[in-house]
Amino acid sequence: MTIESDLADLKRELAETRHELGVLQDVKAVRELQFKYGYFMDKCMFPAIVDLFSEDAVLYFLGGIYRGKAGARRLYGGATGLNGPVDGLLFEHLIVQDIVDISPDRTHAWGRFRTFMQGGVHETHPNPPPNIPSQFWEGGVYENEYVKEDGVWKFAVFNYRVVWQADYETGWAHSKTEPLMVSTQTRTFPENPRGPDEIVSAPAPRWPRQGVHPFHYPHPVTGEPLG
Amino acid sequence: MTIESDLADLKRELAETRHELGVLQDVKAVRELQFKYGYFMDKCMFPAIVDLFSEDAVLYFLGGIYRGKAGARRLYGGATGLNGPVDGLLFEHLIVQDIVDISPDRTHAWGRFRTFMQGGVHETHPNPPPNIPSQFWEGGVYENEYVKEDGVWKFAVFNYRVVWQADYETGWAHSKTEPLMVSTQTRTFPENPRGPDEIVSAPAPRWPRQGVHPFHYPHPVTGEPLG
Amino acid sequence: MTIESDLADLKRELAETRHELGVLQDVKAVRELQFKYGYFMDKCMFPAIVDLFSEDAVLYFLGGIYRGKAGARRLYGGATGLNGPVDGLLFEHLIVQDIVDISPDRTHAWGRFRTFMQGGVHETHPNPPPNIPSQFWEGGVYENEYVKEDGVWKFAVFNYRVVWQADYETGWAHSKTEPLMVSTQTRTFPENPRGPDEIVSAPAPRWPRQGVHPFHYPHPVTGEPLG
Numbered sequence: 001m002t003i004e005s006d007l008a009d010l011k012r013e014l015a016e017t018r019h020e021l022g023v024l025q026d027v028k029a030v031r032e033l034q035f036k037y038g039y040f041m042d043k044c045m046f047p048a049i050v051d052l053f054s055e056d057a058v059l060y061f062l063g064g065i066y067r068g069k070a071g072a073r074r075l076y077g078g079a080t081g082l083n084g085p086v087d088g089l090l091f092e093h094l095i096v097q098d099i100v101d102i103s104p105d106r107t108h109a110w111g112r113f114r115t116f117m118q119g120g121v122h123e124t125h126p127n128p129p130p131n132i133p134s135q136f137w138e139g140g141v142y143e144n145e146y147v148k149e150d151g152v153w154k155f156a157v158f159n160y161r162v163v164w165q166a167d168y169e170t171g172w173a174h175s176k177t178e179p180l181m182v183s184t185q186t187r188t189f190p191e192n193p194r195g196p197d198e199i200v201s202a203p204a205p206r207w208p209r210q211g212v213h214p215f216h217y218p219h220p221v222t223g224e225p226l227g
Numbered sequence: 228m229t230i231e232s233d234l235a236d237l238k239r240e241l242a243e244t245r246h247e248l249g250v251l252q253d254v255k256a257v258r259e260l261q262f263k264y265g266y267f268m269d270k271c272m273f274p275a276i277v278d279l280f281s282e283d284a285v286l287y288f289l290g291g292i293y294r295g296k297a298g299a300r301r302l303y304g305g306a307t308g309l310n311g312p313v314d315g316l317l318f319e320h321l322i323v324q325d326i327v328d329i330s331p332d333r334t335h336a337w338g339r340f341r342t343f344m345q346g347g348v349h350e351t352h353p354n355p356p357p358n359i360p361s362q363f364w365e366g367g368v369y370e371n372e373y374v375k376e377d378g379v380w381k382f383a384v385f386n387y388r389v390v391w392q393a394d395y396e397t398g399w400a401h402s403k404t405e406p407l408m409v410s411t412q413t414r415t416f417p418e419n420p421r422g423p424d425e426i427v428s429a430p431a432p433r434w435p436r437q438g439v440h441p442f443h444y445p446h447p448v449t450g451e452p453l454g
Numbered sequence: 455m456t457i458e459s460d461l462a463d464l465k466r467e468l469a470e471t472r473h474e475l476g477v478l479q480d481v482k483a484v485r486e487l488q489f490k491y492g493y494f495m496d497k498c499m500f501p502a503i504v505d506l507f508s509e510d511a512v513l514y515f516l517g518g519i520y521r522g523k524a525g526a527r528r529l530y531g532g533a534t535g536l537n538g539p540v541d542g543l544l545f546e547h548l549i550v551q552d553i554v555d556i557s558p559d560r561t562h563a564w565g566r567f568r569t570f571m572q573g574g575v576h577e578t579h580p581n582p583p584p585n586i587p588s589q590f591w592e593g594g595v596y597e598n599e600y601v602k603e604d605g606v607w608k609f610a611v612f613n614y615r616v617v618w619q620a621d622y623e624t625g626w627a628h629s630k631t632e633p634l635m636v637s638t639q640t641r642t643f644p645e646n647p648r649g650p651d652e653i654v655s656a657p658a659p660r661w662p663r664q665g666v667h668p669f670h671y672p673h674p675v676t677g678e679p680l681g
Contacts, residue, residue, distance in 0.1 A: 007464070014468060024251055032553050036674055087659075088662045088664075094570055114266075120626060135626055164317060172317050173361045209314045215266070219275055221381055234461070240468060244472055247475055247479070248475055326493075343546075343548055366546050391546070391572075398589045399544050400575060401577050435579070437541050447483075447607070
């Protein structure tokens with residue numbers, strides 16, 4: 001073994017180490033991006049949310065598909081004009097249970113998360129928004145994609161699926177069989193200035209119907225693909 | 228200082244660095260194993276859950292001890308035959324607050340997690356399972372052990388403790404003093420084909436009684452053992 | 455390129471790698487410190503909690519400011535004398551959604567977390583504490599600072615803000631407009647032997663009023679400061 005070959009081995013091994021460390025740094029950045037999204041959503045900070053999306057992002061939400069930053073802008077806040085918290089409106093998004101994977105070239109990532117939400121309108125609100133239930137629980141799963149542009153992670157595909165919703169008064173055992181909140185959009189953009197670019201013809205089932213939001217990862221032990 | 232001793236120092240330091248990096252990679256794998264378990268539980272994906280256990284696993288659940296993969300198979304799904312989500316059944320397991328530690332040789336791990344669960348049966352279910360409450364909350368703590376076999380992390384000891392349960396209608400202040408859900412198993416395997424290998428004679432207290440599920444770690448500042 | 459300059463490059467690059475790895479180890483330690491705090495709070499392990507604070511810690515809680523470990527001791531348990539769980543008292547603190555940042559010299563850290571709490575007193579409790587509601591939900595956000603002393607991370611600034619509370623019976627849409635739980639301290643220490651060192655004259659708004667607990671980090675994409 002010569003000194004030169006030892007040096008070459010060390011360089012290669014250090015480069016591998018730095019790559020693997022970089023993957024963990026990416027995981028931290030991606031999970032925090034999703035968590036920061038959640039803190040913004042709590043407080044209706046919609047312009048800050050729109051800035052989290054890449055120019056070419058695609059968003060799946062309540063039966064609509066929104067394309068690009070312009071689509072994100074119509075989805076977040078475009079329907080309400082809100083920017084910042086409003087007395088009497090509650091939209092607490094707990095975002096948890098992160099599974100984040102990074103592509104070998106460290107430019108793309110996939111993340112599964114879930115949210116558990118407390119939403120609604122306080123009885124003292126002088127002018128309750130007509131399409132927000134008085135008080136409701138929501139559980140849902142994200143299977144999102146992220147892209148790193150100029151060293152900064154952004155949302156590339158936002159794919160949220162509501163699993164269940166229920167009025168506080170009834171709980172989930174006696175919730176309506178029709179979803180509490182659905183897209184009120186039946187026409188697309190630009191005919192509908194706040195609408196999605198596309199309407200999903202067969203949306204995923206909602207509680208009390210069940211289904212599995214597809215996993216971006218295989219079974220962690222067998223390596224087999226998951227439904 | 229010679230070049231040879233510099234090289235030896237670098238090799239040793241790089242090996243230490245790789246070991247510490249590997250520990251963080253193990254932490255990621257173990258916490259995601261637990262989180263993936265949770266996503267499977269949401270959807271009654273019982274065969275996928277059984278595959279998460281090592282051959283020699285031990286499972287503590289609701290007053291029963293189940294041994295080995297065969298025991299895991301009896302516990303998960305053996306009692307129900309379910310494989311996959313069922314319309315009208317809700318078993319949402321939020322799994323959070325991970326504390327994961329890795330053994331010096333990187334073959335064993337210990338993890339504390341908690342779950343907050345929304346469970347029950349929708350009123351439209353045509354044939355409600357008799358032993359599942361209509362709608363209930365559950366809070367519990369895991370203190371699990373994991374083993375790395377052929378580079379793959381698996382559950383070695385599954386030690387879940389229900390802290391509290393309550394019907395949605397009453398909440399936790401007015402829950403029954405008898406636990407909502409208990410093991411219905413009073414006989415062991417093989418006499419009872421779906422039973423545990425052993426029945427715990429003195430199960431941990433349940434709400435409204437309180438207790439501490441032992442911690443696998445010492446106090447993080449003083450280093451002293453915790454109850 | 456000489457062997458000597460190659461060696462110097464490797465040493466420098468390895469030192470950088472070790473620093474970045476150390477940052478991730480610090481992140482793990484800080485998030486687990488906060489999570490371990492949560493597990494202690496569940497079980498009223500107040501002396502263990504006091505040991506998590508640095509000598510010079512500052513605590514902001516329910517309109518009071520408590521200084522130093524002595525202040526922490528008055529806040530945690532000083533008002534109740536509790537040490538360990540009590541049958542019939544529930545204080546489940548889910549702590550989630552961690553955003554942790556480490557200072558360049560790795561001696562200070564900042565963390566944003568949230569909690570979702572189930573609290574209250576079971577109806578069988580023989581002597582219900584007068585200032586604890588029968589059963590209530592609480593959501594809140596932490597923006598804490600941490601300090602590393604002799605290699606051990608501790609709380610330096612504990613800055614918790616209750617966002618909303620509601621009785622289980624009413625939910626958040628019909629909660630009282632006066633906060634459920636407020637500091638009962640109107641006088642400071644030492645006149646009040648369990649009081650804070652200072653009383654905040656203008657406490658943060660509470661549900662149904664809204665507000666933003668300031669973020670310790672800028673917008674993750676634009677880099678601009680957040681409200």
